[in-house]
Structures are given as C-alpha cells and as structure tokens.
Amino acid sequence: MGFYLRMRRAMVALSTLSALVVAWFVLTTVTGLISSGRFPDPFATWAAMRQLVSPGYAGSTLVVHVVHSLTLVLGGFMLASTLGVSLGLLMGWSRKAEAFINPIFLLLRPIPPLAWIPLAILWLGLGDAAKIMVIVIAAFVPNVINTSTGVRTIEKTVFEASQMLGTPRWRFVGEVLIPASLPAIFTGLRLSLQAAWTTLVAAELVGALAGIGLVLNVAQQDIYPAMILSAMFVVGVLGWLMTLLLGFVERRALAWRTA
Amino acid sequence: MIMEHRISLRETLAYGAIGLAVFFTVWSALVLSGVVPHTFLPLPTEIIGRFITLLTHTFAGATLPQHLLASLGRYLEGFLLAAAVGVPLGLLMGWFRWLDDILSPIFDGLRFIAPIAWVPFAALWFGTGFGGPIMIIFAGAFPPCLINAHRGARFVSPSLIEAASMLGTGHLRMIYEVLLPASLPSIVAGLRVSAGLGWQSLVGAELIVAANGIGYMMVQGQANVQTSTVMAGMMSIGLVGFGMDRLLRLAELTIGRRLGQPT
Amino acid sequence: MGSISFDNVGKVFGAGAGALVALEGITLTVADKEFVAIVGPSGCGKTTCLRMVAGFERPSSGNISVDGKLIVAPGPDRAVVFQQFALFPWKTVRGNIEMGLRNKNMSLAQRMPLVDAALKLMNLESHANAFPHQLSGGMQQRVAIARAYVLDPAVLLMDEPFGALDAQTRVVMQEELVRLARLNPRTVLFITHSVEEAVYLADRVAIMGRRHGRIKAIVDIKSVRLAEQWDQLERIEDVMEQESFVHLRSSIWKSLREEK
Numbered sequence: 001m002g003f004y005l006r007m008r009r010a011m012v013a014l015s016t017l018s019a020l021v022v023a024w025f026v027l028t029t030v031t032g033l034i035s036s037g038r039f040p041d042p043f044a045t046w047a048a049m050r051q052l053v054s055p056g057y058a059g060s061t062l063v064v065h066v067v068h069s070l071t072l073v074l075g076g077f078m079l080a081s082t083l084g085v086s087l088g089l090l091m092g093w094s095r096k097a098e099a100f101i102n103p104i105f106l107l108l109r110p111i112p113p114l115a116w117i118p119l120a121i122l123w124l125g126l127g128d129a130a131k132i133m134v135i136v137i138a139a140f141v142p143n144v145i146n147t148s149t150g151v152r153t154i155e156k157t158v159f160e161a162s163q164m165l166g167t168p169r170w171r172f173v174g175e176v177l178i179p180a181s182l183p184a185i186f187t188g189l190r191l192s193l194q195a196a197w198t199t200l201v202a203a204e205l206v207g208a209l210a211g212i213g214l215v216l217n218v219a220q221q222d223i224y225p226a227m228i229l230s231a232m233f234v235v236g237v238l239g240w241l242m243t244l245l246l247g248f249v250e251r252r253a254l255a256w257r258t259a
Numbered sequence: 260m261i262m263e264h265r266i267s268l269r270e271t272l273a274y275g276a277i278g279l280a281v282f283f284t285v286w287s288a289l290v291l292s293g294v295v296p297h298t299f300l301p302l303p304t305e306i307i308g309r310f311i312t313l314l315t316h317t318f319a320g321a322t323l324p325q326h327l328l329a330s331l332g333r334y335l336e337g338f339l340l341a342a343a344v345g346v347p348l349g350l351l352m353g354w355f356r357w358l359d360d361i362l363s364p365i366f367d368g369l370r371f372i373a374p375i376a377w378v379p380f381a382a383l384w385f386g387t388g389f390g391g392p393i394m395i396i397f398a399g400a401f402p403p404c405l406i407n408a409h410r411g412a413r414f415v416s417p418s419l420i421e422a423a424s425m426l427g428t429g430h431l432r433m434i435y436e437v438l439l440p441a442s443l444p445s446i447v448a449g450l451r452v453s454a455g456l457g458w459q460s461l462v463g464a465e466l467i468v469a470a471n472g473i474g475y476m477m478v479q480g481q482a483n484v485q486t487s488t489v490m491a492g493m494m495s496i497g498l499v500g501f502g503m504d505r506l507l508r509l510a511e512l513t514i515g516r517r518l519g520q521p522t
Numbered sequence: 523m524g525s526i527s528f529d530n531v532g533k534v535f536g537a538g539a540g541a542l543v544a545l546e547g548i549t550l551t552v553a554d555k556e557f558v559a560i561v562g563p564s565g566c567g568k569t570t571c572l573r574m575v576a577g578f579e580r581p582s583s584g585n586i587s588v589d590g591k592l593i594v595a596p597g598p599d600r601a602v603v604f605q606q607f608a609l610f611p612w613k614t615v616r617g618n619i620e621m622g623l624r625n626k627n628m629s630l631a632q633r634m635p636l637v638d639a640a641l642k643l644m645n646l647e648s649h650a651n652a653f654p655h656q657l658s659g660g661m662q663q664r665v666a667i668a669r670a671y672v673l674d675p676a677v678l679l680m681d682e683p684f685g686a687l688d689a690q691t692r693v694v695m696q697e698e699l700v701r702l703a704r705l706n707p708r709t710v711l712f713i714t715h716s717v718e719e720a721v722y723l724a725d726r727v728a729i730m731g732r733r734h735g736r737i738k739a740i741v742d743i744k745s746v747r748l749a750e751q752w753d754q755l756e757r758i759e760d761v762m763e764q765e766s767f768v769h770l771r772s773s774i775w776k777s778l779r780e781e782k
Contacts, residue, residue: 225383
C-alpha cells in the first residue's frame, strides 16, 4: 500500500473513532437518549477504569487480574502449542500415525472448547488447573490441523534435496521439516491464541477466583455497566497486544520469506 | 526413507480401528481399575446409556431433545441474524469504498473482544431468556459472515465489473447481480466458519446465562456432580455441530460445482 | 572416481491394467569425468533415468550402479541439481551450500575454505548472506550448482537445470557450465530437451524417442569438438555457427523426429 493511501486510511480511521466517541458522549451525557442503566457515559467509564486500577474491583487491582489471566492464557497456549505442533508434525510426517490418531481426533473435534468447561470444573474445580485444561483443549486443535497440513504441502523437491545432501534425521526435523512448515505453523498459532483467549474469558466468566473474566462476571452481578465496559475494553486491548506480539515474532521467524 | 509413503485404504482403516480401540480400552481401564474415581469418569457405555435415558427423562426441567430444541431455536435466530446483517453489509463495504473506510476501523477494534465478553451487556440489554444468548451467538457468528462477503466482493474479477458497468449497471443491481453471485463461494465458506463459531458461542452463553438449553443442562449436571450427564451433553453438542458442518459443507460443494469452481 | 552404468534397465509405473512402461532396455555407461546428456521430448522417461541414479526411484528391472556399487538410496555421492532449484528458502546462500558439508560432520574450519571456494567459483561471494528469494532465477541456480559442486560428488546429476530460466540467463549459465566442466571435469549426467544445449555441453549425447522409452542412438560429440577446437571459442553463438556444430545438431534433430 502506498504512503498516500495509508495516510488516508489512518485519517479516516481516526475520524471514525473520534466521531464514535462524540456520538457516545452526545447520546449518553448530553441528551440522555441512552440511559446510564443500559450503557455507561464516558465519565462513569473513566471513573470505573480508575477504580479498577486502584483500589481495585472483584477482589484485586487491575494489574493482579491481568497478570493472572495472561499467565494462564500464555502458559496454556505454550503448552498446547508444544503438544499440538509436535503431534501435527508426527501426523504430517507419518501416514500411519495419522491413520491411528485421526478417528480419535474426529470424535473429539466437533465438541467446541467451551463445552469442556463444565467437565473441567467438575474434574479440577474453579481454580487455575481447570482453566489450563480448557485453554489447552481450545488451543491444541488448530495447531495440530495447521501443522499437519503444512507438512503435507511441503514440495517434494525439498525432501529430495535434503535426502540428496545426506541429511541425518534429527537435522532433517530441525532444519527442513519445521522451517518448511513454519508458515502453516504460524497460521495455527494465530488461531490457537485467539481460541485460547476466548476460552479463558469464558471459563473465568463461569467461575474464577481472579482474572479479567471474573471482573466481567462480578460487574454483571453488580449491574455496573461502566465496569462491564471497562473490563471489555481491557479484554480487547489484551487480545490486541497478544496478536501484535505474535505477529512480531512471526515476522522475525519468517524473515526469509518473499515479502 | 525420510517421508513415509502413502498407505492403502485397508491399512488406514485398520490403524484407525486400532487407534479407537486403544482410546476406549485405556478409558475403560482407567475407570475399571479405579485409577480415576468412577464419579468423575464414567464408562463410555454409561455415557451412551445416559444419553438414551435423557432422550425421554427430564433433567433440569426438560428432556435432552427439548433442551436441544431450545438451543437450536436460539442458535438459528442468532445465526440467521448474523448472516442477514453480515453478508449484505460485507457486500456493501466491498462495493462502496467510503463505507469500508468508515466501518473497518470499528470492526478492527471490536475483533479483539472475545464474543463471550459480551455476555454481561447481553444479559443487561436483552435478559437471560432468549435475547441475551442470541446476542452472544450474533457476536460469535457475525465476523466471518462480514469478512468473507467483504473479501469475496473485493476479489471479484475487475473485468466482470468493467463488463457490467459497460452495460450501464446501477449500484444496487451491481451488488445484487454481480457481486453477490461472484462472491457466493467465499460467502458460503464464511457461513460455515460462522456456523461453527456461533454454535460454540451459544454453548458458552448457555453455560453462563440461560434457564434451559443444552448448556444449561450441562451446568446443572456439573452442579449435581453427574459426570455422565455433562458428557452426554458434550456428545450431543458434538453430534449437532458435526451434522451442521456436514450440511454446510455439502452446500459449499454444490455451489462450488454449480459455479464451475473446483473446491 | 565416478562412473555410471545402466544395465538393461526398465521402469514400470503402477501395476495391472493401468501400468505404464516408462523405460525399457536402457543400457548406457558414463565413464569417469565424462559429460553425457540425455536428450528427448517431455514424457520420454529421461528424467526418470536421472531420478533412478539419484536413488529417488528404483528400477523395475535391470541394475544401475555407480562405481560398481548398486544404488539403494539417495546420497551426497550423487549430487542433484534440480530444475526448480530446490534451495531451502529459510537458509542463506551460505547456509544452503554448507548443508551437505555439515551433514558430513565437517567442522567449521574444514568447511569454511570449501564453501568460500564454491562461492567464488560461481561468482556468489557478494550474495553469501542473502536469502534465495532475494536472488534472480539464474543466481538461485548458481547456488544450487555450488551446493552440488562443494560436495565433491562422484557424479553430478543435472535435471534440466536451465529449463526454468529465461533465454538470456540460460545462455550465460551454459557458458559458465562449459567453463566449469573444462576447468574441473566431473562425471555428469545431464537431462535436457534442448538439442543445442546437449551438443554444446556434452561429450556424448544419448537420444530418447517419445515412445518405447528406449535410447535410440548415442552420438559422440567430444571427438568433433576437439578436432574442430570449439573450446577456443568463448561465446556460445560462435560455437553454434560452426559447420560441425550445425551438422551434429541437425543429425540429432532428424533422429529425434524419426518416430516410426
């Protein structure tokens, strides 16, 4: 995209968002067309945000909630990705392993990750272990699918070149199989991260001791719209930041690709 | 041999059967040996038994088919609403550049809010009976409808559009008679994704806010420590989700074939 | 050392009613340091010949051996230059060239001078740290050739290496390969559908027909080339104007077109 076009888009985006804020202000504070019991006005939201930061809400401050949620989501995401990518590599590499695992996979895959939440709570309670379990389930599947598809779509000549050069098996995995599937692996990672975040927020909404989902849950019970909006804002910003971080890692890892 | 060669269909089936046998044997062995307490993991046969019982017996106020029907009713409304708003809006954004410029930043911002985070507002605005869950389903199912219709319209071959404008086609007819059919494969693919996401959002919504439906049944099963009920619920969710996906896949293939595009 | 011998080799793809006979009764010997080109139309089975020497495919009947040893699997003693380059896009030029040497468990100190020499040989010094996608097709194929040469293989297998290049680049690469072959002779099996390329590069040309999957004739080029002193001429177009070259080219063309 050219510089002019990018500038234009940025300007339009900025105007849209400013217009939105003005409309929000007009509809709530100025005219009162939207009652504060349904949707908060900007000042109430700002106050709720400040309350969330300090002294805190739903048992702790914002930092504690955020750290709690992020630790769970990143821990679960990494665990699921390690397992999922490994299994995906195995299933892509070996037709036998694929034939062996696929039916089990087909059996479990139609069950959406969120449907595991009651079982996770039944098994592991309302604590962190249950959250990790559902995050791993949610983030595991996209990794397996994309990685194994990635392996399957590697060009045959890449394998032949590596055989011709006498590449030993372990080096083949590390320097040929994984880098060649890396674009597909990252597609899987992006989807997994999104699934992990959605699932964690849902699991915390169902029941938790800390975390941003708990803030949403308590705000809902308190019928506190300004806090609901603040918590949603935090959910959005965290989701955005994590996506940004992964995109940065991806660009670094795939620098060798055609621009 | 660095890569394994293809294996025959017979071998595939045999390995698959072994895989399933191992899966169910390990499961059953875990239960029967007492390694996992029976309360927390019933035998596979017990889950199917519970599923059959629930077909006729009430649990949490309704039988399983009644719960499923309540869920499907919500689901269809939410999903159809998402499609009815998302697809036309996507096409319009694909045709009118200014609309795209104005709305894209908003959707880009909303994209990062997990659909399930709308639950508190949904409950506040539309209650927990019918409206609230529908809004959550909408939040989950809307983005793929919009994105795929938008992308489909943007990638329509310019020569088609030029040919149509040469014939003096107006805006409305251009969208309805050129962009819509040309982006149909992309739209149907989006509907399939959105069906899956909507179904999953429904389950999430019913876990949190609802007084009937399959998600509600599972929450009640969890509260009563009835693992077999929870797992029978998971089974039904999986079956329904799988069935819907097959149906839409069929639609996708049919449309693809009719328009002469290999899928 | 490096000699290739095909002994009554046949290749059948598939089985039963759908079976396709790709090659039949191929007998050919490539002597040590000899450059043999197989020329023929697409689908005649010439690439299959090369792939069997490389070890990617097995003959259905007969034997192929290199230096008297039967071929069982691919290996660095038979380096391949692929038509589509087959470089590893995630490795730099140096990383690609180095890969085979690392697989031979050479230390950095051992492989550095070899890689540097290969880079110099193919005029790639200034691109050592570039990724393949940053290079033109001709440059990428230079890297692939360097990657093969650096292994010091018993035989070099080139499968239409210039087929994916544009005409101008192709000519430059052909001249370069002649320079390389005279400077540093190797046993080469070269597959091409271009008669001119085959006559210009090879010591002997084996002609394959479209049908039957057999070698129709083998033409000796080397004696003519030495007698007519083609190597004194620097440019490919000068060689191609030689009467001896024109004569050889047209006789091979005629042989290719006689499909009865």
